[in-house]
Amino acid sequence: MSWLPVKAVVGRELTKLFRQKARLFSSMVRPMIWLLVIGSGVGSMLSGAQQEGYLQFLVPGVLAMTLLFAALLSALTLVYDKEFGVMRMMMIAPVAHYWIVLSKLIAATITAMVQALLLLIILLLIGLIDLQIALLLIPPALLTAVACASMGGLIAVFSKTLDNFAVIMNFFIFPVFFLSGALYPVSQLPDFLRYVVLINPFSYGVDLLKHAVPGAQSDFSIWTDMTVLAAFSAAAIAIACWRFSRESVHEPSAVKVNTPALLLLINFVIHEQSNSASYTLHTAVVR
Numbered sequence: 001m002s003w004l005p006v007k008a009v010v011g012r013e014l015t016k017l018f019r020q021k022a023r024l025f026s027s028m029v030r031p032m033i034w035l036l037v038i039g040s041g042v043g044s045m046l047s048g049a050q051q052e053g054y055l056q057f058l059v060p061g062v063l064a065m066t067l068l069f070a071a072l073l074s075a076l077t078l079v080y081d082k083e084f085g086v087m088r089m090m091m092i093a094p095v096a097h098y099w100i101v102l103s104k105l106i107a108a109t110i111t112a113m114v115q116a117l118l119l120l121i122i123l124l125l126i127g128l129i130d131l132q133i134a135l136l137l138i139p140p141a142l143l144t145a146v147a148c149a150s151m152g153g154l155i156a157v158f159s160k161t162l163d164n165f166a167v168i169m170n171f172f173i174f175p176v177f178f179l180s181g182a183l184y185p186v187s188q189l190p191d192f193l194r195y196v197v198l199i200n201p202f203s204y205g206v207d208l209l210k211h212a213v214p215g216a217q218s219d220f221s222i223w224t225d226m227t228v229l230a231a232f233s234a235a236a237i238a239i240a241c242w243r244f245s246r247e248s249v250h251e252p253s254a255v256k257v258n259t260p261a262l263l264l265l266i267n268f269v270i271h272e273q274s275n276s277a278s279y280t281l282h283t284a285v286v287r
Contacts, residue, residue, distance in 0.1 A: 056215025061182030075152025144205030
């Protein structure tokens with residue numbers, strides 16, 4: 001298989017990301033507000049070392065939140081392309097359908113990691129973490145980003161319209177985040193909520209990040225976290241690819257096309273149609 005279609009899809013998503021610099025930097029506002037509001041608010045009820053320890057505890061949770069929001073919202077383009085007809089043009093390229101999904105998920109993972117790296121730089125500059133911790137956070141952040149992107153892809157392939165995606169996101173994203181141990185130790189939750197945390201794959205991403213921060217108390221072993229995240233990602237990607245390939249709108253075309261020319265056409269149409277609309281949709285979903 002030629003990698004040109006995959007490179008084109010991933011390149012298109014990253015081009016949109018870096019063109020919208022305001023969106024890129026505004027994505028840092030949310031985690032910093034959480035650190036300041038939650039960290040300072042809850043921390044004010046603690047004293048001395050406990051207050052500083054809670055801020056350290058929040059770092060993995062806020063980083064995981066950045067990965068979750070970035071990856072899920074990047075998966076929005078799967079629904080956007082279906083609704084606005086861009087996907088039909090992609091489908092006539094001589095490439096297996098599942099590569100479209102994989103390309104989108106690769107782009108979502110990279111997008112999430114770019115935002116996570118920006119956040120780590122900010123945390124370094126304000127002195128909340130040191131360079132060693134920042135470097136230790138990168139590998140678990142990557143595995144968590146893959147899991148979050150897989151989660152977003154799974155939601156996207158079952159969403160017929162942008163409205164469907166927005167509704168699912170509004171009912172999905174906050175329970176997944178709050179019931180993950182990102183803001184408090186899982187051991188302090190009631191028993192019935194603890195069981196919910198155990199079946200939440202995002203919990204294991206948060207916990208894996210906690211292992212890299214000395215002040216954060218983890219609830220599971222590193223191997224448990226890695227195994228659950230890898231298994232969930234593989235299962236979610238497989239289901240997303242299967243579902244995407246079965247939709248009637250994606251039936252393969254018998255027409256043979258010039259792949260480079262098609263990719264140029266796709267990029268032109270996408271850039272003309274979606275630069276302003278994607279930022280509006282991003283804001284609407286978050287709200």
